[in-house]
């Protein structure tokens with residue numbers, strides 16, 4: 001049987017939020033089968049749980065924000081991506097602030113945290129959402145066109161294309177495909193950092209955003225070059241970060257997808273619209289388990305390989 005997974009023990013991290021600059025403490029704890037991933041604001045007088053779901057996403061400007069009533073948590077996508085990459089189904093994420101720590105700007109630090117406690121197999125079947133027919137969302141035309149699509153596939157793969165009018169980004173690979181069954185999420189995707197441009201950062205700071213951002217947690221570019229002295233971690237780090245983000249955004253569905261995702265200039269908003277469209281089209285998918293492991297997609301039995 002393909003089993004659900006959680007952590008063996010709890011683990012903690014401290015960091016600052018990318019936009020708020022606020023220092024927060026994070027505790028990742030094991031959870032019972034069928035709990036799903038539940039964020040918990042432990043700094044409120046009465047702690048409030050925010051279970052992940054497509055509907056819990058209430059803001060997609062700059063990052064994916066989830067809410068329950070007035071309680072919210074910003075920038076959940078990088079931890080969610082790490083959970084998708086490692087196949088973690090059940091987890092409590094206790095946080096004493098409003099924004100997840102950005103750490104190094106990728107999901108590598110979350111992967112390290114999750115892997116260092118060990119992953120526990122649970123006595124319950126993993127439930128997948130399997131696509132039965134394509135679902136697509138699209139917006140704009142010409143230079144403004146963007147779209148995202150899910151199609152039936154026995155496994156999970158992503159293909160992403162970006163189109164930035166910037167000489168540094170343009171000179172790198174603009175399109176990447178990644179198949180989870182290769183087991184190479186940790187090596188090939190997790191280290192890709194978020195990125196920004198100095199002129200946007202200045203404008204954002206003036207508006208009280210990106211206060212925690214800097215060269216140690218993002219790729220920062222001026223009009224001509226990357227300002228980080230060590231350069232890029234992958235030749236195509238920009239589009240790989242878009243794959244990392246898409247994996248996190250899609251994992252907010254609450255269950256792993258069996259589908260092929262493809263996207264052109266998508267982002268957090270469009271990824272969430274795609275999930276809502278999927279849920280609205282109830283004949284486009286079904287929930288499946290794999291009692292017979294031989295029927296499971298290749299590569300899904302083992303958690304992702306380590307470095």
Ligand SMILES: [Zn+2]
Pocket residue numbers: 077078194241245
């Ligand atoms: Zn990101």
